[in-house]
Each structure stands twice: as C-alpha cells, then as structure tokens.
Amino acid sequence: MARRNATPEDPEPTAGRRDSDAPASSDETPKERALNARVDYDTAERAMNAFHSAPHGLPRWRDYVEKALEEYTERLEREHNNGEPFPQRPTDTFTRGRKVGISPRRAG
Numbered sequence: 001m002a003r004r005n006a007t008p009e010d011p012e013p014t015a016g017r018r019d020s021d022a023p024a025s026s027d028e029t030p031k032e033r034a035l036n037a038r039v040d041y042d043t044a045e046r047a048m049n050a051f052h053s054a055p056h057g058l059p060r061w062r063d064y065v066e067k068a069l070e071e072y073t074e075r076l077e078r079e080h081n082n083g084e085p086f087p088q089r090p091t092d093t094f095t096r097g098r099k100v101g102i103s104p105r106r107a108g
Contacts, residue, residue, distance in 0.1 A: 039047075050056075051064045058064045077083055 047064075047068070048061070051058075051061055056064065056067075058067060077085060
C-alpha cells in the first residue's frame with residue numbers, strides 16, 4: 001500500500017522495519033544491545049519481588065537487570081580472569097535468528 005503524498009525523494013519504508021532495526025554502520029558501535037533470555041519462573045519472581053521491595057535506587061526494571069548482569073560479569077572476571085575482561089569471543093559462537101535447514105517433520 002502506497003503512502004499518501006509520497007515523493008520520489010521520500011522512499012517507501014520497508015514493511016515491518018523501524019529505524020532501530022537497521023544495522024549500525026561498520027564504523028560505529030551500538031550503545032545498547034537487545035538480549036532475549038528465558039528465566040526460570042521462580043527466579044524471575046524472586047528478582048521482581050526484590051526489585052519492588054529492596055532499596056536499590058534503580059528507577060526501572062531494565063536498570064535492575066542491567067546492573068545484575070554487570071555485577072555478575074565483573075564477579076566472573078575477578079574470580080576467573082584476574083579482574084580483566086575476558087578475550088573477545090569468536091563471532092560465530094552464538095547463532096542468531098531463526099534456525100535454517102530441514103525440519104524433522106518435513107524430512108523424508
């Protein structure tokens with residue numbers, strides 16, 4: 001569906017894509033990175049209860065999760081790497097996106 005009043009200088013946006021979905025150019029490092037993780041229900045409940053009840057001075061749940069991830073990473077660096085950041089991992093360590101290949105249901 002075409003946008004009303006679109007001009008040749010104003011290209012049609014890609015369906016379902018937002019500016020935040022666009023990859024960063026190769027010369028700049030993104031300031032934030034979205035992470036997706038599943039957490040055990042009881043652990044998530046305990047963490048949300050702690051966020052709500054304990055005086056920690058963090059205004060948002062997101063800040064709480066970021067702080068916890070940062071503190072745990074620093075602890076691992078102290079305990080296992082003399083307090084230094086771990087070496088950069090190979091870029092192909094974690095697979096991204098949807099798995100591609102033959103579905104077991106479609107094979108055969």
